[in-house]
Amino acid sequence: MDYTIIATTTFGIEAITAKELKNLGYEDLTVEDGKVMFSGDEMDIAIANTWLRTAERILIKVASFKAESFEELFQGTKKVPWGDIIPINGNMHVVGKSIKSKLFSVPDCQSIVKKAVVESMKLKYKKDWFTEDGPEYKIEVALLKDIVTLTIDTTGPGLHKRGYRENSGGAPLKETLAAALVLISKWEPSKSLADVCCGSGTILIEAAMIGKNMAPGLNRTFICEEWPGADKEMWEQVRDGARKAVNKEEFRLLGSDIDTWVLKTATDNAIKAGVNEYIAFQKLPMNEFSSKQKYGYIISNPPYGERIGEEREVDQICRDFGKIHSQLNCWSVFVITPHKDFEKLFGQKSNKNRKLYNGKIQCYYYQYISA
Structure with missing residues (x-):
């Protein structure tokens, strides 16, 4: 069965997710704020969940219609043959969001949608009450300028939940965003790569997985695998293909970091991710970083200085990045930070910068690209 599939993303990396999908062989993509849409079947849902590094979730689009009143929302939702999608004991969980719409109360929209889904289910199953003690179906009602989009989540815990990170340092970076930073840099395994503020190692672990062509979702399961009719052989086929796709690259x-605890955490995370042999962690102040390699990349997510009294330390870190770049002038430097004066403190205007969000924190990804 073919579906309209939605890969959701954080704002600013939609084009990166679209490029991932193109590299996986998908065409006719529709890119909008926070999502990339394409057509596919159950195997494509499995491939997207297993392989996409920068997407947040994989959703199935169920319906889209205009609703300016709760009655229109109710009737539009009820028209969907939910009984053909959700089993009689399905656990129906509704989440929602509303942007620039007349129906702005998200809890009310969630309640209306749940009632409409149940009414539709009654028509199918000829029952007035459902136990909801079976597999989970998370339905999202999203309103944008009075247009309702109803989707079902196939992922479960977000795609950033790779399974290797139990602990993290300060200002933790989502695995999906870390992967995006590496992909934006266009780093290749033939070039040196360092993170001089590595924290719990997320950027380097994601880079190592990219370098080895390791599917980020290989070692986890997804909520749609528990649905009735899920093809376990098909899922195993996708996973087997992913295992065989790991390459023999050596790099x-x-x-480096100054915090012994986070370095231990980074090492533990790399071991769990299966890439520890490709990463060397060391305790080292960033201003002491050097390399004999002529060409290379630095990709970092330095401390943001959210605590009182840390401003001077953060300013100095920005200056230190500028010093490293001047000493290693054939290296490219990529830094994500919310610091508004980063370029001034770095001492040079970046070749490119890109607005990204680390959680709810608006940041810029400054890119100093050497020829």
């Missing part, structure tokens, strides 16, 4: 990434 060594460098991670």
Whole structure:
């Protein structure tokens, strides 16, 4: 069965997710704020969940219609043959969001949608009450300028939940965003790569997985696998293909930090991710970083200085990045930070910068690209 599939993303990396999908062989993509849409079947849902590095979730689009009143929302939702999608004991969980719409109360919209889904289910199953003790179906009602989009989540816990990170340092970076930073940089395994503020190692671990062509979702399961009719053989086929796709590339990434605890955490995370042999972690102040390699990349998510009294330390870190770049002038430097004066403190205007969000924090990804 063919579906309209939606890969949701954080704002600013939609084009990166679209490029991932193109590299996986998908065409006729529709890119909008926070999502990329394409057509596919159950195997495509499995491939997207298993392989996409920068997407947040994989959703199935169920319906789209205009609603300016709760009655229109109710009737539009009820028209969907939910009984053909959800089993009689399905656990129906409704989430929602509303942007620039007359129906702005999200809790009310969630309640209306749940009632409409149940009414539709009654028509199918000829029952007035459902136990909801079976597999989970998370339905999202999203309103944008009075247009309702109803979707069902196939992922479960977000795609950033790779399974290797139990602990993290300060200002933790989502695995999906870390992967996006690496992909934007266009780093290749033949070039050196370092993170001089590596924290719990997320950027380097994601880079190592990219370098080895390791599917980020290989070692986890997804909520749609528990649905009735899920093809377990098909899922195993996708996973087997992913295991065989891991390449024989050899490289060594460098991670440094001044915090002994986060370095231990980074090492533990790399071991769980299966990439520890490709990353060397060391305790080292960033202003002491050097390399004999002529060409390379630095990709970092330095501390943001959210605590009182940390402003001077953060300013100095920005200056230190500028010093590293001047000393290693054939290296490219990529830094994500919310610091508004970063370029001034770095001492040079970036070749490119890109607005990204680390959680709810608006940041810029400053890119100093050497020829």
